[in-house]
Amino acid sequence: MTRIHRNLAANLAGRAAIAVIGIVSVPFYVHFLGIEAYGLLGVFAALQTAFAILGNGLTSTMIREIARLSESPDDAQDARNFARSLEIVHWALGLLIGVPIVALSPILAHWVNARTLGYGTIAHAMMVVGAVIALQSPQSLYDGGLVGLQRQVVNNAISVGAALFRSLGALLLLRFVAPTLGVFLAWQLISTSVQLTVSGFAMWHYLPKSASSPKFSLASLQQVSRFAAGVSATTALTLGLTQGDKIILSRLLPLEVFGLYMIATAAASGLQYLISPIVLVFLPRFSQLTTPERESELRVLYHRAAQTASVIILPATVVFALFSREVLLLWTRNPTIAANAHLTASLLAIAIALNGLYHVPYALQLAFGWTRIGFHWNLVALAFMVPLLFVATGRWGQTGAAALLVALNAACLLIIVPLTHRRLLPGELGRWFAIDTGVPLTSSMLIAGVSRAVTRTGLSSLQMLAVVVGVSFATLLAASFSTPTIRAWIANAWRVRAASEAMPASLRR
Numbered sequence: 089m090t091r092i093h094r095n096l097a098a099n100l101a102g103r104a105a106i107a108v109i110g111i112v113s114v115p116f117y118v119h120f121l122g123i124e125a126y127g128l129l130g131v132f133a134a135l136q137t138a139f140a141i142l143g144n145g146l147t148s149t150m151i152r153e154i155a156r157l158s159e160s161p162d163d164a165q166d167a168r169n170f171a172r173s174l175e176i177v178h179w180a181l182g183l184l185i186g187v188p189i190v191a192l193s194p195i196l197a198h199w200v201n202a203r204t205l206g207y208g209t210i211a212h213a214m215m216v217v218g219a220v221i222a223l224q225s226p227q228s229l230y231d232g233g234l235v236g237l238q239r240q241v242v243n244n245a246i247s248v249g250a251a252l253f254r255s256l257g258a259l260l261l262l263r264f265v266a267p268t269l270g271v272f273l274a275w276q277l278i279s280t281s282v283q284l285t286v287s288g289f290a291m292w293h294y295l296p297k298s299a300s301s302p303k304f305s306l307a308s309l310q311q312v313s314r315f316a317a318g319v320s321a322t323t324a325l326t327l328g329l330t331q332g333d334k335i336i337l338s339r340l341l342p343l344e345v346f347g348l349y350m351i352a353t354a355a356a357s358g359l360q361y362l363i364s365p366i367v368l369v370f371l372p373r374f375s376q377l378t379t380p381e382r383e384s385e386l387r388v389l390y391h392r393a394a395q396t397a398s399v400i401i402l403p404a405t406v407v408f409a410l411f412s413r414e415v416l417l418l419w420t421r422n423p424t425i426a427a428n429a430h431l432t433a434s435l436l437a438i439a440i441a442l443n444g445l446y447h448v449p450y451a452l453q454l455a456f457g458w459t460r461i462g463f464h465w466n467l468v469a470l471a472f473m474v475p476l477l478f479v480a481t482g483r484w485g486q487t488g489a490a491a492l493l494v495a496l497n498a499a500c501l502l503i504i505v506p507l508t509h510r511r512l513l514p515g516e517l518g519r520w521f522a523i524d525t526g527v528p529l530t531s532s533m534l535i536a537g538v539s540r541a542v543t544r545t546g547l548s549s550l551q552m553l554a555v556v557v558g559v560s561f562a563t564l565l566a567a568s569f570s571t572p573t574i575r576a577w578i579a580n581a582w583r584v585r586a587a588s589e590a591m592p593a594s595l596r597r
Contacts (some may be wrong), residue, residue: 094241102244106251107358113255114354115420120259120267123347128210128269130334130350132217136224147232148371148454149312150174154236154295155372164296171233171295172302173309178229186222190215209269216273223280230287236372239294246290250283315457333477333489340481349486352429355416356436359404363444366397367451374455387513394448394524395573402525403563405441406532407556409434410540414552435490442497445525449508456512465504469496528567535563 118126150171157167189196193214197207234243258275265271334353338346370393377386408415413430417423453462473496480488509517539559547555568574 098241098244102248103362105248107362109248109251109255110354111358111419113259114351116259116262117272118351118420120262121269121272124344125269127338127344127347127350128213129272130338130347130353132213132273133350136217136221147228149315150229150232151236151371152315152375152454153312154233155238155375158237158296161296165298165300165302166308167296168298168302169305170308171291173305175226175229176304177309178225182222182225185225186218186220189218189221193218213269213273216270216277220273220277220280223277223284227280227284227287230284230291233291234287234294237291237294238372239290240369242290242294243287246283246286250279250286253282254279315459333493336474336477337481337486337489340478341486345486348425348429349432349489351416351420351425352433352436352486352490355412355419355429355433356408356440359401359408359437359440359444362400362404363397363440363447366393366400366444367447367454369393370448371451371454374451378455387516390448390452390513390516391519391524392573393451394520395528395571397445397448398525398528399564399567399571399574401441401444402528403532403536403560403567405437406529406536407560407563408437410536411543411556411559412437414547414556418549418552418556429486432486432490435487435494439490439493439497442494442501446497446500446505449505449520452512453508458512461504461507461511465500469500472496523572528571531566531570532563535559535566539563 114126117129121129153170154167157163157170194211196214197211231243231247234240254276257279258272261271261275262268334350337349341349370389373389374386377383377389412434413426416426416430416433420426450462453459473492476492477489480492482488484491505520506517509515509520536559539555539562543555568578
């Protein structure tokens with residue numbers, strides 16, 4: 089197994105485990121805290137995600153530079169100096185964001201439309217969230233450092249362990265101590281601090297060793313300042329595009345209705361855990377293949393990455409979009425939630441999938457340091473999204489907001505992906521649309537669509553589960569065997585296994 093295959097497997101397994109932990113935990117959180125408190129947690133989750141995205145520019149810089157510097161032992165000191173310099177910046181950024189949230193929590197508490205939660209409870213919860221957000225920035229640095237070092241097995245082990253520690257601890261405290269928002273958020277702060285400590289130790293342990301201690305280097309930051317500024321500006325706008333719906337809807341909708349929107353978001357966002365490993369795996373390698381003499385190798389790897397992304401994303405999205413009511417009912421055991429949230433969940437899943445297909449071209453942009461196109465697109469998209477979100481929500485509620493996100497992400501694929509290929513990999517756009525994306529999409533829609541048409545209503549929970557699992561497996565197989573890269577991997581693995589079985593037992597040992 090190559091390093092890319094190993095890292096991809098580790099990322100997919102890690103993200104899947106984290107997704108499962110989160111999905112399993114949500115119904116218990118709703119049970120212990122109530123739908124309105126969960127809606128408030130949705131607001132906090134949007135804030136945390138928003139500020140995490142805001143720091144993605146520096147994190148992407150960390151991945152790119154550490155991947156480049158760690159290739160040569162001669163650059164070990166530069167790698168450690170760069171890591172220390174960016175570490176200081178990340179800690180400063182975390183404090184710069186977290187401290188004002190803590191200080192302004194009494195004012196920020198007036199934002200949401202709560203009916204049963206007291207103002208004091210919301211203000212105290214906002215203070216704790218500010219502290220958690222302050223720790224997110226250095227956490228993203230350590231994650232990025234481990235990714236750039238291609239220690240993604242270690243990074244995922246830490247992330248999964250932290251997610252399990254965080255969720256299991258919260259459930260135990262809610263069950264046996266007190267089912268209150270204060271207890272829940274206090275545990276989030278403790279568990280986040282533990283993860284931060286472990287991740288920081290791991291990153292510094294795996295960085296290349298050098299004779300001198302790492303020190304702050306303004307020169308090393310200046311060398312990447314243009315790239316970091318471009319990515320940071322782009323991700324700042326991405327913040328509005330990905331979290332603007334939640335922030336605006338948290339104001340427009342009653343907190344209980346917003347809680348339904350966040351349940352739909354949580355269900356659809358399970359797909360996001362399948363998407364994020366793609367950039368983390370391929371960005372470091374793309375960054376090492378941007379020289380002209382390695383262009384042919386980059387083209388091959390790019391299409392492999394795009395086809396892998398399609399097989400990971402599209403079958404799961406198509407099945408979820410067509411069977412969202414069944415999935416929500418199996419998950420929440422609440423017919424009212426399933427009835428009111430399933431269409432929104434389907435639309436959000438499609439929007440996330442369209443965004444996920446853009447991740448490989450975006451990783452190519454980052455590898456070449458071309459950040460301008462993403463910035464300009466996000467600026468234009470945000471200018472359209474904010475006013476249209478008010479109109480769509482006012483007329484069609486949460487479903488209108490979700491449909492708007494589908495339209496924006498579809499426009500990105502139709503406009504930005506062609507421009508990316510024309511500049512960075514000319515001549516490859518047709519293959520990206522037809523083979524990398526079109527073939528697995530068509531096979532997924534064929535299998536899942538026929539299955540949806542023949543599936544009857546009124547099934548028991550066990551029957552629904554069997555249908556969803558069976559259709560998911562069949563759709564994944566269809567997409568895999570219809571995609572050249574995945575089909576070749578399967579055939580190669582089969583040949584290796586057959587050759588191993590044909591080998592004498594003495595040689596196999």
